[in-house]
Amino acid sequence: MGEKVYHREVQRFRQKVLWTIVIIVDVILLSAFSYDLYQRIVLRKVVSEPVTDVEAWIIWILFGIATPLLITSLFLTKLVVEIREKGLYLRFFPFAKHFIPYNEIAAYEVCQFSPFWDFGGLGGRWIFGGWAYTVSGNSGIKVRLKNNKVFVIGSQHPEKLVEALAKAIGNS
Numbered sequence: 001m002g003e004k005v006y007h008r009e010v011q012r013f014r015q016k017v018l019w020t021i022v023i024i025v026d027v028i029l030l031s032a033f034s035y036d037l038y039q040r041i042v043l044r045k046v047v048s049e050p051v052t053d054v055e056a057w058i059i060w061i062l063f064g065i066a067t068p069l070l071i072t073s074l075f076l077t078k079l080v081v082e083i084r085e086k087g088l089y090l091r092f093f094p095f096a097k098h099f100i101p102y103n104e105i106a107a108y109e110v111c112q113f114s115p116f117w118d119f120g121g122l123g124g125r126w127i128f129g130g131w132a133y134t135v136s137g138n139s140g141i142k143v144r145l146k147n148n149k150v151f152v153i154g155s156q157h158p159e160k161l162v163e164a165l166a167k168a169i170g171n172s
Helices: 016-042 053-075 115-119 158-171
Strands: 005-012 078-084 087-093 096-101 105-112 123-127 130-134 139-145 150-154
Touching (some): 005 158, 078 150, 078 158, 105 158
Parallel strands (some): 130 150
Antiparallel strands (some): 005 078, 078 087
C-alpha cells in the first residue's frame, strides 16, 4: 500500500484576528459592489463614475465575488508536513507540493523566525535560495539541501519533527 509515515503535522490558518479582518473585508467588498451594481442595473440610476453596465458587471465579478472568494479560500489552505519512509513530503494546499528524498538533505535543524520580518508574512514565500512555508507561530525547521536550496517549514512541534526526520533518515 502506501509508504510508512513517521510523523504528520497539519496546520491551518486559525488566527482570530486574521479571520476577523477577512470577514470584515469580505462583507464590505461584497455589499459595496453589490449595492453599486443594484443601483446601476436594477434602478437604472445614473452614477457619477463613467462606467458602462458591462464594466460594472466585470468590476462586481472581480471585486464583489472573486476577491472575497480568494480571501475566504484561506479556510481551505493548509500546510501538511510528513516524514515518510522515502523522504520529506511538504504540501501547502492548494498552492505547492514538494517531495525531498533523504539523500538530497545535507542538514536540518530546529529554528526560530519571525514570519513577517524574515519572510514578509505567513504562507508560502520564496526566500533567497529556497522557500519558507509558515502558517502560524515562529518556530519550525530549516532543511538545507545538498544543492544549497533551503526550506524553512513552520511547525507547532519542531522538536518532534526533527526527531522523526532523524529516525527516518537513519532507517533509509
